[in-house]
Amino acid sequence: MGYVWDAAANDFIRQSPGAVPSDPNNYKYELQCHIGGGDFDSVCLRSQIECPDRADGEVGIPVIWYSMPRGVPGAVWAIHSGPTCLYDAQPEDLLPRIAAAIQRQFESLPINAGAVVAQPSPHTLRGAETNFYANASEQQFDVTMFGQKVHVVATPAQYTWNYGDGTVFGPQPSMGGPLPQERWGEKTRTSHIYAQTGDFRVVLTTSFQGTYSVNGGPPLPIPGQGQFSAPPQGISVWRSITRNYADDCNANPQGQGCPGVPAGR
Incomplete structure (x- = not known):
C-alpha cells in the first residue's frame, strides 16, 4: 500500500x-x-x-x-x-527501517560485558599460570523505535582478553571458569603467565549476538555483533624467592626469616 x-x-x-x-x-x-x-x-x-x-x-x-x-x-x-x-x-511500513537501524540501536544499549575474575587475586606470581574467567550473562531490553515496541535479547558469544602486558587472547568462545584453590596454578583455556613483575590492568571485551522482535512478533537475528568492555581488573604480579637453610630458628635464632630478624639479613 x-x-x-x-x-x-x-x-x-x-x-x-x-x-x-x-x-x-x-x-x-x-x-x-x-x-x-x-x-x-x-x-x-x-x-x-x-x-x-x-x-x-x-x-x-x-x-x-x-x-x-x-x-x-x-x-x-x-x-x-x-x-x-x-x-x-503503519508498523509494516517501519519494519525495513527498524531492520536498517537495529544494529546501531543494539550497539548503543547499556549491555553489561561481565566481570573479570582472577585466581589468585589481587596478587599472583611471575612465571605461574593465573586463571582468568568472565561472569557474563544474557540480557534483555525493551526499546521504542519509530513508535514501535522492540524487544532485544543480547547473548554473550565471544570473549577477548587483554592481559595488560601486551598480550591479547581472542576473540574466542570460552569465558573460562573457576578452579578450586588446590588447583590454582594449573593451565586453563583463559589463563596467562606474566613474565615480569608489576601492576597490570586486565580488560575483558565481550561480543554479544542479538535478536529483536517488533510488537511481540517472532525473534529476528541482528546481523552483526556488539562489542562491550568490562571495567579493568587490577592485578599485581610478584616474584617468589626460595632459599635453603642448613638449620632452623632454634639452632640459629639470627637466621634469615626468623622472628625479629630484619628482611634481607
Whole structure:
C-alpha cells in the first residue's frame, strides 16, 4: 500500500486498497537523516525536526518525501517535500527501517560485558599460570523505535582478553571458569603467565549476538555483533624467592626469616 497526495488535506494519505490513483507520481518517504543501511547523518540529527505526539497519542516520525513519475522508463526518485512529520505510518511500513537501524540501536544499549575474575587475586606470581574467567550473562531490553515496541535479547558469544602486558587472547568462545584453590596454578583455556613483575590492568571485551522482535512478533537475528568492555581488573604480579637453610630458628635464632630478624639479613 502506497501514499497519494490529497490536495484538499494538503498532505499525503494512505492509498486505499484497489484504488486507482489519478496522480501521475508515486510517493515514498525516508527518515529525515537516514543515509542508507543503518547509518544516520550525525550533523543532520542535531538539527532534525521534532515531532511531538498528537493529542490522540499517535507518534510522529521526521521524514523526507520523494516522488517518481509513474510509467516513465528510467525515472528516479527525487525529493518532493519535507522535512515534515508523518503520523499515520503503519508498523509494516517501519519494519525495513527498524531492520536498517537495529544494529546501531543494539550497539548503543547499556549491555553489561561481565566481570573479570582472577585466581589468585589481587596478587599472583611471575612465571605461574593465573586463571582468568568472565561472569557474563544474557540480557534483555525493551526499546521504542519509530513508535514501535522492540524487544532485544543480547547473548554473550565471544570473549577477548587483554592481559595488560601486551598480550591479547581472542576473540574466542570460552569465558573460562573457576578452579578450586588446590588447583590454582594449573593451565586453563583463559589463563596467562606474566613474565615480569608489576601492576597490570586486565580488560575483558565481550561480543554479544542479538535478536529483536517488533510488537511481540517472532525473534529476528541482528546481523552483526556488539562489542562491550568490562571495567579493568587490577592485578599485581610478584616474584617468589626460595632459599635453603642448613638449620632452623632454634639452632640459629639470627637466621634469615626468623622472628625479629630484619628482611634481607
